Amino acid sequence: MKTEKRLTMALSVLVALMMLAVPLASSSNLFVDGGQTNSNGDAPLIGADADISSTGDNTNSPTTTEGWSVDDVWLIYDQATLNKIGTYVDFAKWCEAVNCSETWQAGMTPWIAIAFTTDEQGDISIQIGDTNTISFNGMKKGNHLATGYLGTALVNNSEDAFGFEITKQISDAVVSLKLGDDVKDNSKTFSYNPVSVNVDFVLNEMNGATILNKTDVTLPINDAKRGINWYKTDYGVRASVLSGFTSVEYLISCLAKTNVITNDGYQIDTWKDASGIVYQNSELPDKDSNVASNRILDDMTITANWSLKTGYAQLDVNVAGDITTDKKFVQAFVLNDDNKIAFSDASKTKTNALITSLPGISQMGYNVVSGSNEQIYTMKVTSSNGNEVKNGTVLSTDDSLTVTYTMNTTLYQKITVSSEMFDSDVVLFAPATDDFTYSQVFNALQKYNGTKSELFGITTSSTYATDKSYVTSDNYYRITGFDGVKGNLESNKNASNAVTLDVSLNEYKVMFMVNGKFEVVSVAYGENPLDKCTLISGMTVDHWVTYESANNKYTFTPVIFTQGYIAQLENQSKADKDKITQTFIACFYPASQTGYAVFNAKGVSDSDNSNAYFGSKDVTEIIVTGKVGDSISKADAPSSSKDHWLFFGWNTTENWGSDDAKKDTFVAYADNKVVTYNAVWDDYKYAVTFYNGSNVAGVFYCNEKTGILKIADLNGAIVGIEYDGTLYSASALKAENAADDTIVYADPNAAKAYLDAYNKIIFSDKDGYALKQWNDADGKAMITVKETTTSPYYEVSKVNIKEIKSDISLYGQFNPKDYTIIYSGNTATMTNEMKQIVKVDESVNLFSDSAFSNDGFKLKEWNTRPDGKGTTYALGASFSLNGEQYEDLKNGEFSLYAIWEKSNGNATPGDNTDGDNDNSNTDTYLLAGILVVIIILIIVVAVVLRKKN
Structure with missing residues (x-):
């Protein structure tokens, strides 16, 4: 029995040892690297933080108007605007009540509709502008309204009329809803711009x-x-x-x-x-x-x-001879009782008068030498058989007529003048045997009324007096000379029978504004300005408007680029061709849905920065359009033609710096209201520029100041600062002390942004270095700082600037930070470490082979990983870390692991005493031990069984 128990115990020990073998082998690397690697054997990331970002979506809830309100005002002039009535009332019942057709009709004239809501009935009246009023006694027109009431009136000539004339512009007329004399709502305006x-x-x-x-x-x-x-x-x-x-x-x-x-x-x-x-x-x-x-x-x-008409026949009338024309002519002739065309004097019935002239063709011509109109041509009318048509001539209805012009070449010679300003050549004349000069030809062009030339009214222009050129009275063309020679318009040199009048198109300037961008283009007379606009490529513009402003009030007028309107522009440009004649603003939504935002470069008033502009000195404000209710996008920053001005953003109030100021707050486009943004400017005297190496860390823009003894004195001189390309106004620090003496900023977000930028400048960082002080160009300390334990981990300890009376450049002086090289023996039994303290960018020699000893092995090299698979460094090699590498360290430490090889020099990956390369050795030792135990147990069992027997 004892034997069996002993045998059972021995076998249990055997099983337990076998179960331990696998986990011991697989975890052997944990012994070696002491937790310095992650689960896949790589070195852990140094200083890696998760980047967590979130987004939010804010939705504005629509407001509901209750009580008294004017809900909408619009002009009705077609079926679509008539149908809009149904938005507010039962359309069919309303039309029946006011005896109005549901269909827009030819006999209708435009009229105004006003939708409104009331809390009670009574003597209601609506007034548009100062004097025009209509009344609704007891809401007699509101019996069929679904959500409110609707008042209507013709634009003019009606018993309910407001009295507006349809051809006159109405600008922002206030619409007042009244109960008796009590004004209940006057928030809406009405504008009307006839084109x-x-x-x-x-x-x-x-x-x-x-x-x-x-x-x-x-x-x-x-x-x-x-x-x-x-x-x-x-x-x-x-x-x-x-x-x-x-x-x-x-x-x-x-x-x-x-x-x-x-x-x-x-x-x-x-x-x-x-x-x-x-x-x-x-x-x-x-x-x-x-x-x-x-x-x-x-x-x-x-x-x-x-x-x-019945009783008439039409004949073609052709032109031949010394006058040619592209024109074709026809004439209807009355038929006689024989169905023929008879010619006689006007006293006889059913006969026709002779053709004595053709429109646009004259027998007269201008003699440039005598300076008078004289008969140059004779004319004769013939039928198709060549016979002259006279009184008494009778023609059939299938005949035709030819008018032949013959020039008197015995007395006259022809002068042909070609020019880009003429639709066709101008023909003048001179005596057949006389010479004529350029001056005579030019004088004739100014007087001759026989062709298109009369339309050009050539006159002198003081604008071009220096080069002896002229300009046409309509300013379309500048006339420079004849036959390629400038300034010979009044020359007494003889001219030839074919001369060319040299001209160039005159131009004027217009500006287009599209989505916050603008371009100024030159438009030649006769051209459509829209053909010059490049900003609308690929866009669909609903309509264009021009604008006028007075006392911060803007009036927008729709325009259509008709020939008549273009002619008005050209006439308007004559006053000063160097100025922009007109500005056109693109609108991408119907007028009723279009809102306007005005960005004023100069500020609240011209005294802020009268030298401010957008890209071109002619452009001092940008107007952006958008859909009512959509958010307004910020315009590009303006520029200043004078130095020492700082642009800090856009302000929606006229009192920048006041408690209700809303800097860089961009609201939605408003209905019947222009949203105005004024540039926020401030001027300064001098700049204090901080240099971190060769890079500009930031700039303090300051006023002149003396007696600077501490940092508060310097801060008091600052107008604004610039960091990373962004300007921050010192006015953001406007604050007041709360009841508990804490500082409460008027705009906490702006204050925080300013202070963050301020600290990043004056406490600039440099990888691997600590800021010590800011020196002037001579190396003298102007601002000294010291490290603290709280953010921003620095504070100013001393200021030596004394005064600011000129621009100042300061250069950061930084001290290198220390880091530690930790050497590990990298064996299971050698857990001690050696350390070496080094400064950033300092060059040192790594420890040699005397750093550690290991019986039977010698130190081969250093490696950044205990398994030897990282970066290898030779023993005693020169080593340094730059600032960027320093920032990647964890806790300012750099670890190196000893890599060993057998003393006989036969180094193999398995020769190392530990590390991943020695996992197989460790496993072998464990398995060998287990086998030894098994053998011992077998012997013990054999002995026991033998004794039993």
């Missing part, structure tokens, strides 16, 4: 040919309610209308009335615009709904399509 465009009706063309028959026009009556005015032109009729309020059909209806347009041979069937849309020549009924799609928004040209 005039031209519609030209061409009456003298037939399929590209000029009609020779006379067309008589009796102009329609001007319509003040719709802003329509009528004019006669050389080619027909022009209607000047307000953009968006009138339809093409309505204008044609005015012209289609009886006896407005009459022609003895033709009648108008239809009209066609430049895009090919055809309109019927008919009167519209007073109420016609099919007008909204053809509202006139821009300049238009509409040509009449004529047809022959």
Whole structure:
């Protein structure tokens, strides 16, 4: 029994030893490196901190207006703006109550709608501006309203009218909602900016040919309610209308009335615009709904399509001889009883008068020598068989006519003047045998009225007096000379029969503002300024506005780049071509949804910094547009043409530094309100620049100051500081003492930002070094600092600057920090360490082979890892760490591990006494020990069994 127990105990010991073998072997490296490596054997990261960031989304809750309020004010002029009524009321019931059609009609004129909310009924009135008022007794028009009430009135000429004239601009007229004399709400304003465009009706063309028959026009009556005015032109009729309020059909209806347009041979069937849309020549009924799609928004040209009247025939009229033209002519001739075309004097019926001239072609010419108009050509009219057409001539309806012009070359010679300013060459004349000079030709160009030349009205210009050049009266062209020679316009040298008048286009300047950017472009006369704008590439602009400002109040006016408006710009530019004629601001949303933000570079007033500008000295304010309710983005920083001015940001109040100031606070675009931001400037006298090596650590911008004995004196001279490219105003430190004597800053965030930047400058850091002091250029200490145990871990101990009367440069003096090289014997039995204290950037020799001893082994080298897989350093090698490497150390320590080899010199990875390379040796020793125990147990069992037997 005892034997069996002994055997059982021995086997139990055996099993336990076998179970210990595996974990002992696998954990053998923990013995070796003493916890200096992580689980994968790599050295731990030094000074690694997690980067934790978070984001937040703030949503503004909409506010709800209750009680008395004016909710909206808008102009109704088409179906879309009429339908807007349904946003506030039951549209159908409201229209029924006020006897208004639900469809926009041709007979309607624009009118104003005001949606409003009240708490009670009574004698309600609404006033727009100073004197214009409409009343709503007992809310008689509010019986069918869903959420409030709606008042309406025609723009002019109505019993409820506000009295505004449709052609006049309304700027920010205050809308007041009253109960009796009590003003309940006046928070809304109403603006109206009429834009005039031209519609030209061409009456003298037939399929590209000029009609020779006379067309008589009796102009329609001007319509003040719709802003329509009528004019006669050389080619027909022009209607000047307000953009968006009138339809093409309505204008044609005015012209289609009886006896407005009459022609003895033709009648108008239809009209066609430049895009090919055809309109019927008919009167519209007073109420016609099919007008909204053809509202006139821009300049238009509409040509009449004529047809022959019964009893007339049309013949082509050609031009031949010494005068050539690209024009084609046609004429309708009355037929006689034989269905023929007969010519005679006007006293006979059903006969036609002879053609005596053609429009735009003259038999007269200007003699440059005599300075007078004289007959140069004779003309003759022939039929298709070449016979002259005279009184008594009778032609068939399929015949044609030719007008032949013959020049009198016996008496005259032709002078042809070419120029970029002429649509076609100008033809002048001189006696056939006489010479003529450049001066005579130039004088003739100023007087001749036979061709296009008369339109240019060439006049002298004092602007170009120095080079003897001229400018046209409309300022389109600058005239420099003849035939490539400058200044010979008045030369008495003989000219040839073909001369060239040298000109260049005159230009004016306009500015475009798009999304906070701007560009100033030069526009040649005759060009569309929009073609010059590069900022809108790839963008869709809803509309453009110009602006005017007075007493910090801004008025924005929509513009359309019609030919008429461009002509106004050109005329406006004549006053001073070196100045910007007009500024155009791009709007990307409809006018009712557009808000404006104004950034003023000069500050609250010109006295802040009158020398401030944006990129160009002509640009002192930037206007940015956006959608009402969207956040306003910050404009780029302005510049100053004078030194020693600091820009600290944008301020939404006029009292920068006051308790209610909101520096760099960017709110949303507002409805019916301009948000203004003023640049925050401050000037300084001198700069104190701090250098960390060759780099600028920061700048203190200061006023002149003497008696600087301590840091508080220096701080008192500071206007602002600059750190890492950002300016911080010293006014951010405005504070007051609370009841418990703690400092309470007016803007804690601004104060913290300032102090953080201040500390980073005056307590600048340098990798591996500690700041000692700031020296002047001579190496004298001006500011001395000492280390502390609390942030920012430095404080100023002494100031020797004394005074600031000029710019000062200070240079940081830094002392190198100490670090420790720790040498480890790196064996299971050798746990002692040796240390070596070294300064950053100091060169030292590493310990040699005498540092540690290990029986049977010799020290081979040093390594940054105990397993020898890190960086290897030779024994006694020169070593140093720079500042950047120092910052990577943990606790200012650098560890080196001894790497051993057998004394016989046969070094193998397994020869080391510990480390990862010796794991196999350790495992072997353990297993050998276990085998020895097993053998002993077998012997013991054998002995026991033998004794038993």
